[in-house]
Amino acid sequence: MYAQCPDCLTVFSMDTETLAQARGHVVCGHCQAEFDALDSLSGQLPPEPFQRLPARMRAGALLPRVESAVYRPRPEQPAFAAEPAATGSGEDFSQLTFSPRFAREARRGGARRWPWLVACLILLLLLCAQLAWAKRDDLVADTTAGPWLRQLCAGLGCELPLVQDTRRLHLLARDVQAHPSVPGALLISATVRNDAAFDQPWPVVVVTLSDVDGKRLAMRRLRPSEYLGDGTTSAHGLPAGGNAALVLEVEDPGNKAVAFEIGFE
Known part of the structure; x- marks a missing residue:
């Protein structure tokens, strides 16, 4: 957009931020005169050479109607104050409890989760047994685990593998x-x-x-x-x-x- 100083006839380029700062009132950078840029605001320049930009007639003119909406904020919901409980109705809701939906789903999910927990525990025990079998020589020769393993094996009637040292x-x-x-x-x-x-x-x-x-x-x-x-x-x-x-x-x-x-x- 363009606006012209009425004193020195200098044409300036304008943007919406400059026009909004003082509602169209600006100071000429050439002759330091104050003028209303909205009086000569134009979207494009006429063919050169020219003397003045066409003036905008704002007094008594009808307000333009805008139609192309790009955004409308959603209105805020009013906060309602809790109404006091009605007396004398014969109904007592003081002991009434509410269970949220996510809590009910969590309880149902916990009931379906225990088979997985049992399966993971069994796999963990199998892994520990494999590690113990792989390190059986070190466990039997250990001064702490060795006697305990020999007592356990004697009670079960099994034989531990011989360890050489x-x-x-x-x-x-x-x-x-x-x-x-x-x-x-x-x-x-x-x-x-x-x-x-x-x-x-x-x-x-x-x-x-x-x-x-x-x-x-x-x-x-x-x-x-x-x-x-x-x-x-x-x-x-x-x-x-x-x-x-x-x-x-x-x-x-x-x-x-x-x-x-x-x-x-």
């Missing part, structure tokens, strides 16, 4: 001598004790023969089936806190073997 196997005595009946063989006897609080499987016995300089001359690994003649004894394992005498037969490497060592795997 060679660090708790100690050699109490050992001896080596020529085999009395087999020439060229040695007879090694040893006594081992299980200091663990649980039964252990029979270990693999490692016999190492060395010379006077500590150089290894021969080594042999003997499985339980090789030094235990009874298969039942091998299946039961080495009892907790128990001792066992081992008799091993190995080949004699000759006179150079002056030392031997026994280990467990």
Whole structure:
């Protein structure tokens, strides 16, 4: 939109924010004269050259009617004061309770939710059982959980798997001598004790023969089936806190073997 100063005839560009600040009254930026921009307000300029913009006749003119509505706010609902209860009607609503709809739906949803809770609990127990089975060796060897598991298993009549911990196997005595009946063989006897609080499987016995300089001359690994003649004894394992005498037969490497060592795997 455009408006013209009536004194210096300068035409200015106008916007609705400028016109609304003082209801159309503005100050000319060229001659500093005050004028009403609404008197010469025009939507477009006439062809140049021109002297004055056409004046707007506002006195006595009919008010324009606007029809293109873009928004109408919704009227606020009036707040009504609670009416006092009618007396003498014979009806008492003081004990009447109302249950909201969402509360009823929550109760119905809770009744349908318990099968899912039971299923989740069962799956959680199965997961714990799988983890316990995967870590069964650590649980049986644990000083806190091990005794409790052994008591529980004894009451249920089951057997716990044997857990091996060679660090708790100690050699109490050992001896080596020529085999009395087999020439060229040695007879090694040893006594081992299980200091663990649980039964252990029979270990693999490692016999190492060395010379006077500590150089290894021969080594042999003997499985339980090789030094235990009874298969039942091998299946039961080495009892907790128990001792066992081992008799091993190995080949004699000759006179150079002056030392031997026994280990467990």
